[in-house]
Amino acid sequence: MADLEGMKNGEINYIPDRLIADPVVFRGMTDSEVVFIVITSLMFWIPVSVLILMPFGFSIFGVAIGSGLTIGTLILAGKQLTRIKRKQPDGLHIVFFKRQLQRKGLARFGFIDESSSWDIRRSSPVERIKVATEEEDSYS
Template structure:
């Protein structure tokens, strides 16, 4: 082993995705960006078309997307603070399950668990 390799960061040994912007990973930022684009591009184009300047809608959508990514990353940072990995994903699964929109595979049972056997003492 080369002594110069000791301090190298090995990306294949990371436990989770590294945080790249305001506590969000690359996949989380991609999800926020996708939602922002799907919302702001049509809305801003409709607003700009109502004023008769469709090209202005692209600039408006760009500003809306940037603001949404910044605010969305800040909200994710607040939700994730001090929580375990994948906390918000599990929270979203539970909420969708409670609303009946999606069937969750998470175990949500209250009470004691039984092993199905008992300890017998042999004398």
């Protein structure tokens, strides 16, 4: 019997790298990312569009416009997220977003973003003091 590709002596000789990874659902985003973007954009766009249309008496249309803006936000966010994730290992985009939040001062995640060197702040070299040991004391 001929060995199949990926088989050696009847045993699988490889393990899929992305066996447990979340599947890509829409424009390079996983299910949890899509749900997060939809919920946050709905929470933002619907109140904004309702408040803008309320003085004109068309506040009910604000819900429809907010939903449409949510879909637009999802498409644009998917495009940006695909660009950020390109040629990076899985999960590195989360580190990117955390670093951006820390750089803007909105959160603190413990990343070291600045390079510096330490100095001993001495203007002259330290003079060594000769300390007598017990053996030298016993000879004198």
